[in-house]
Amino acid sequence: MQKDDFSKSYVVEGKLALPYTYFAGRVGSTFLTTLRDQKKIMGVQCNQCEKIFVPPRQTCERCLSDIRDNWVPIENSGEVVNFTVVREQDKHLPRKTPYILGLIKLDGADTPMVHIIDGIDPEKITEGVRVRAVYTNESDPSILYIDHFEPISS
Numbered sequence: 001m002q003k004d005d006f007s008k009s010y011v012v013e014g015k016l017a018l019p020y021t022y023f024a025g026r027v028g029s030t031f032l033t034t035l036r037d038q039k040k041i042m043g044v045q046c047n048q049c050e051k052i053f054v055p056p057r058q059t060c061e062r063c064l065s066d067i068r069d070n071w072v073p074i075e076n077s078g079e080v081v082n083f084t085v086v087r088e089q090d091k092h093l094p095r096k097t098p099y100i101l102g103l104i105k106l107d108g109a110d111t112p113m114v115h116i117i118d119g120i121d122p123e124k125i126t127e128g129v130r131v132r133a134v135y136t137n138e139s140d141p142s143i144l145y146i147d148h149f150e151p152i153s154s
């Protein structure tokens, strides 16, 4: 058997067609329809690890248990654990730049989800900011049933 040569770097040219569609699956579909119809965020819990995943998934990443039916309600609020400011404009982006894309750990969840954070100056966002979901009546099935997250003023 020939030993692989990892010192070489291969470049693969390709094209991505945007926008695109994909099948959300059973778990993803339940997550999206609950957002749309009940304005509620749901996660799934692994009964072995007790870890709660948001967005939900079929399989626990740790113990590989099937967790697709272990739905638990999650709070609409949480904490910004990381973020980036999108500055490069592109026609496929959901917002005019600059805008904040945050990694938000919702109260009750063990994993963070990515979403838009609005209502705060992109130059003033910090980790630890408390935010809550702002819903829309968006008609196409997507995570944009939540329009954005906004800071909770204390």
Ligand SMILES: [Zn+2]
Pocket: 046, 047, 048, 049, 050, 060, 061, 062, 063, 064, 065
């Ligand atoms: Zn597990």
